[in-house]
Amino acid sequence: GDSVTQMEGPVTLSEEAFLTINCTYTATGYPSLFWYVQYPGEGLQLLLKATKADDKGSNKGFEATYRKETTSFHLEKGSVQVSDSAVYFCALQTDSWGKLQFGAGTQVVVTP
Amino acid sequence: DGGITQSPKYLFRKEGQNVTLSCEQNLNHDAMYWYRQDPGQGLRLIYYSQIVNDFQKGDIAEGYSVSREKKESFPLTVTSAQKNPTAFYLCASSIIGGRSYNEQFFGPGTRLTVL
Numbered sequence: 681g682d683s684v685t686q687m688e689g690p691v692t693l694s695e696e697a698f699l700t701i702n703c704t705y706t707a708t709g710y711p712s713l714f715w716y717v718q719y720p721g722e723g724l725q726l727l728l729k730a731t732k733a734d735d736k737g738s739n740k741g742f743e744a745t746y747r748k749e750t751t752s753f754h755l756e757k758g759s760v761q762v763s764d765s766a767v768y769f770c771a772l773q774t775d776s777w778g779k780l781q782f783g784a785g786t787q788v789v790v791t792p
Numbered sequence: 793d794g795g796i797t798q799s800p801k802y803l804f805r806k807e808g809q810n811v812t813l814s815c816e817q818n819l820n821h822d823a824m825y826w827y828r829q830d831p832g833q834g835l836r837l838i839y840y841s842q843i844v845n846d847f848q849k850g851d852i853a854e855g856y857s858v859s860r861e862k863k864e865s866f867p868l869t870v871t872s873a874q875k876n877p878t879a880f881y882l883c884a885s886s887i888i889g890g891r892s893y894n895e896q897f898f899g900p901g902t903r904l905t906v907l
Contacts, residue, residue, distance in 0.1 A: 722900055723796075723798075723884075723900045724884075726895055726896075726897075729895070769834060769835070778823060778825075778896060779840070779850075780837075782835045782836075784833055784834045785834050
Protein backbone atom coordinates (compact mmCIF):
# COMPACT_ATOMS: atom_id res chain seq x y z
CA GLY A 681 0.00 0.00 0.00
CA ASP A 682 0.86 3.66 -0.08
CA SER A 683 3.26 4.95 2.54
CA VAL A 684 5.33 7.99 3.46
CA THR A 685 8.63 7.93 5.33
CA GLN A 686 10.07 11.01 7.00
CA MET A 687 13.28 11.58 8.85
CA GLU A 688 12.90 11.28 12.58
CA GLY A 689 13.08 14.27 14.82
CA PRO A 690 13.49 16.32 16.75
CA VAL A 691 15.64 18.44 14.51
CA THR A 692 17.24 21.25 16.51
CA LEU A 693 18.68 24.25 14.68
CA SER A 694 19.91 27.71 15.41
CA GLU A 695 18.12 30.69 13.93
CA GLU A 696 19.18 31.42 10.32
CA ALA A 697 20.41 27.84 9.77
CA PHE A 698 19.47 25.78 6.71
CA LEU A 699 16.71 23.24 7.19
CA THR A 700 16.16 20.01 5.27
CA ILE A 701 13.55 17.40 6.14
CA ASN A 702 13.71 14.26 4.06
CA CYS A 703 10.54 12.61 2.76
CA THR A 704 10.26 9.56 0.54
CA TYR A 705 7.13 7.78 -0.57
CA THR A 706 5.77 4.56 -1.99
CA ALA A 707 2.63 4.80 -4.08
CA THR A 708 0.85 3.33 -7.04
CA GLY A 709 0.09 5.72 -9.84
CA TYR A 710 0.96 9.38 -9.69
CA PRO A 711 0.23 10.88 -6.29
CA SER A 712 -0.03 14.51 -5.31
CA LEU A 713 2.42 15.44 -2.55
CA PHE A 714 2.01 17.82 0.34
CA TRP A 715 3.78 19.32 3.30
CA TYR A 716 1.59 20.27 6.25
CA VAL A 717 2.76 22.16 9.33
CA GLN A 718 1.37 21.89 12.86
CA TYR A 719 2.20 24.61 15.37
CA PRO A 720 1.98 23.70 19.07
CA GLY A 721 -1.56 22.93 20.20
CA GLU A 722 -3.10 23.58 16.80
CA GLY A 723 -4.45 21.70 13.80
CA LEU A 724 -2.57 21.22 10.53
CA GLN A 725 -2.09 23.86 7.87
CA LEU A 726 -1.12 23.19 4.28
CA LEU A 727 2.38 24.57 3.72
CA LEU A 728 2.95 23.64 0.09
CA LYS A 729 2.02 21.08 -2.53
CA ALA A 730 3.10 19.56 -5.86
CA THR A 731 0.80 17.62 -8.13
CA LYS A 732 3.14 16.21 -10.77
CA ALA A 733 6.74 15.20 -11.30
CA ASP A 734 9.31 18.03 -11.28
CA ASP A 735 6.80 20.50 -9.81
CA LYS A 736 8.25 22.73 -7.11
CA GLY A 737 5.98 23.84 -4.32
CA SER A 738 6.92 26.91 -2.34
CA ASN A 739 5.51 29.04 0.47
CA LYS A 740 6.86 31.22 3.29
CA GLY A 741 10.45 30.54 2.21
CA PHE A 742 9.96 26.76 2.20
CA GLU A 743 10.44 24.72 -0.98
CA ALA A 744 10.03 21.11 -2.03
CA THR A 745 10.46 19.47 -5.45
CA TYR A 746 8.52 16.40 -6.58
CA ARG A 747 11.20 13.92 -7.68
CA LYS A 748 9.60 10.89 -9.31
CA GLU A 749 12.90 9.15 -10.06
CA THR A 750 13.86 9.10 -6.38
CA THR A 751 10.27 9.10 -5.05
CA SER A 752 11.14 12.00 -2.80
CA PHE A 753 9.71 15.34 -1.72
CA HIS A 754 12.28 16.87 0.62
CA LEU A 755 11.40 20.11 2.41
CA GLU A 756 14.00 22.90 2.55
CA LYS A 757 14.31 26.40 3.95
CA GLY A 758 17.38 28.52 3.61
CA SER A 759 17.18 30.49 6.85
CA VAL A 760 14.88 29.36 9.64
CA GLN A 761 13.33 31.53 12.31
CA VAL A 762 12.20 30.71 15.84
CA SER A 763 8.63 30.97 14.55
CA ASP A 764 9.29 27.96 12.26
CA SER A 765 9.37 25.69 15.30
CA ALA A 766 6.62 23.17 14.62
CA VAL A 767 5.92 19.61 13.50
CA TYR A 768 6.09 19.08 9.75
CA PHE A 769 4.16 16.30 8.01
CA CYS A 770 4.77 14.96 4.53
CA ALA A 771 1.66 13.46 2.91
CA LEU A 772 0.52 11.96 -0.35
CA GLN A 773 -2.84 11.68 -2.05
CA THR A 774 -3.73 9.15 -4.71
CA ASP A 775 -7.50 8.88 -4.35
CA SER A 776 -9.75 11.26 -6.24
CA TRP A 777 -11.82 11.88 -3.12
CA GLY A 778 -8.87 13.12 -1.18
CA LYS A 779 -7.59 10.51 1.29
CA LEU A 780 -4.25 11.65 2.68
CA GLN A 781 -1.50 9.24 3.73
CA PHE A 782 0.74 10.96 6.29
CA GLY A 783 4.28 10.42 7.40
CA ALA A 784 5.02 10.26 11.14
CA GLY A 785 5.94 13.93 11.33
CA THR A 786 9.23 15.66 12.11
CA GLN A 787 9.50 18.06 15.00
CA VAL A 788 11.68 21.09 14.31
CA VAL A 789 13.00 23.24 17.14
CA VAL A 790 14.70 26.53 16.26
CA THR A 791 16.65 28.26 19.00
CA PRO A 792 17.60 31.97 19.08
CA ASP B 793 -14.45 33.98 8.56
CA GLY B 794 -14.85 30.52 7.07
CA GLY B 795 -13.31 27.61 8.87
CA ILE B 796 -13.67 24.48 10.92
CA THR B 797 -14.47 24.49 14.61
CA GLN B 798 -13.97 21.64 17.00
CA SER B 799 -15.18 21.57 20.54
CA PRO B 800 -14.17 21.22 23.21
CA LYS B 801 -10.41 21.74 22.97
CA TYR B 802 -9.78 19.45 25.95
CA LEU B 803 -12.04 16.61 27.06
CA PHE B 804 -11.74 14.26 29.98
CA ARG B 805 -13.82 11.12 30.41
CA LYS B 806 -13.87 8.11 32.63
CA GLU B 807 -13.07 4.73 31.18
CA GLY B 808 -16.16 2.97 29.85
CA GLN B 809 -18.05 6.13 28.91
CA ASN B 810 -18.95 7.09 25.38
CA VAL B 811 -17.98 10.62 24.36
CA THR B 812 -18.90 12.71 21.32
CA LEU B 813 -16.54 15.19 19.68
CA SER B 814 -18.02 18.03 17.69
CA CYS B 815 -16.89 19.22 14.26
CA GLU B 816 -18.57 22.03 12.32
CA GLN B 817 -17.51 23.69 9.06
CA ASN B 818 -18.86 26.72 7.21
CA LEU B 819 -16.70 26.29 4.11
CA ASN B 820 -19.50 24.62 2.14
CA HIS B 821 -17.27 21.58 1.69
CA ASP B 822 -18.81 18.29 0.69
CA ALA B 823 -16.26 15.97 2.28
CA MET B 824 -15.35 15.71 5.94
CA TYR B 825 -12.81 13.53 7.73
CA TRP B 826 -11.77 12.45 11.20
CA TYR B 827 -8.15 11.68 12.03
CA ARG B 828 -6.47 10.44 15.14
CA GLN B 829 -2.99 11.69 16.04
CA ASP B 830 -0.66 9.83 18.38
CA PRO B 831 2.93 10.82 19.15
CA GLY B 832 5.35 9.54 16.51
CA GLN B 833 2.63 7.98 14.35
CA GLY B 834 1.39 10.78 12.20
CA LEU B 835 -2.32 11.01 11.47
CA ARG B 836 -4.54 8.02 10.86
CA LEU B 837 -7.93 8.19 9.18
CA ILE B 838 -10.90 7.07 11.29
CA TYR B 839 -13.95 7.88 9.14
CA TYR B 840 -14.79 10.05 6.19
CA SER B 841 -17.94 11.31 4.52
CA GLN B 842 -18.40 12.64 1.01
CA ILE B 843 -22.08 13.46 1.23
CA VAL B 844 -24.85 13.91 3.78
CA ASN B 845 -26.18 10.66 5.24
CA ASP B 846 -23.25 8.65 3.91
CA PHE B 847 -19.87 7.82 5.46
CA GLN B 848 -17.12 5.26 5.10
CA LYS B 849 -14.66 3.59 7.45
CA GLY B 850 -11.06 4.66 7.35
CA ASP B 851 -8.03 2.73 8.51
CA ILE B 852 -8.85 2.60 12.23
CA ALA B 853 -12.66 2.76 12.55
CA GLU B 854 -13.07 0.12 15.28
CA GLY B 855 -14.51 1.61 18.47
CA TYR B 856 -15.70 4.79 16.75
CA SER B 857 -18.96 5.91 15.16
CA VAL B 858 -20.02 8.97 13.16
CA SER B 859 -23.09 10.60 11.68
CA ARG B 860 -23.59 13.11 8.86
CA GLU B 861 -27.08 14.52 9.14
CA LYS B 862 -26.08 17.98 7.93
CA LYS B 863 -23.46 19.10 5.44
CA GLU B 864 -21.86 21.35 8.05
CA SER B 865 -21.55 18.82 10.85
CA PHE B 866 -19.68 15.54 11.32
CA PRO B 867 -19.62 14.46 14.98
CA LEU B 868 -17.43 11.59 16.14
CA THR B 869 -18.39 9.30 19.00
CA VAL B 870 -15.63 7.46 20.80
CA THR B 871 -17.27 4.41 22.29
CA SER B 872 -16.28 2.29 25.24
CA ALA B 873 -15.17 -0.36 22.73
CA GLN B 874 -12.19 1.77 21.70
CA LYS B 875 -9.31 0.19 23.60
CA ASN B 876 -6.97 3.15 23.74
CA PRO B 877 -9.00 6.34 23.18
CA THR B 878 -6.62 8.89 24.67
CA ALA B 879 -5.33 10.89 21.69
CA PHE B 880 -5.56 14.14 19.75
CA TYR B 881 -8.47 14.11 17.30
CA LEU B 882 -8.51 16.25 14.18
CA CYS B 883 -11.40 16.99 11.90
CA ALA B 884 -10.88 18.12 8.30
CA SER B 885 -12.94 19.02 5.25
CA SER B 886 -12.41 19.45 1.53
CA ILE B 887 -14.22 20.01 -1.73
CA ILE B 888 -14.63 17.05 -4.04
CA GLY B 889 -13.56 16.90 -7.65
CA GLY B 890 -12.63 19.57 -10.17
CA ARG B 891 -8.89 19.32 -9.58
CA SER B 892 -6.14 16.75 -9.54
CA TYR B 893 -5.83 17.10 -5.78
CA ASN B 894 -8.07 17.95 -2.86
CA GLU B 895 -6.69 20.25 -0.19
CA GLN B 896 -7.93 19.36 3.24
CA PHE B 897 -8.56 22.09 5.79
CA PHE B 898 -8.12 21.13 9.42
CA GLY B 899 -9.78 22.19 12.62
CA PRO B 900 -7.81 23.02 15.79
CA GLY B 901 -8.33 19.55 17.28
CA THR B 902 -9.70 18.05 20.47
CA ARG B 903 -7.42 16.39 22.99
CA LEU B 904 -9.26 13.52 24.64
CA THR B 905 -7.96 12.01 27.85
CA VAL B 906 -9.63 8.94 29.29
CA LEU B 907 -8.96 8.50 32.98
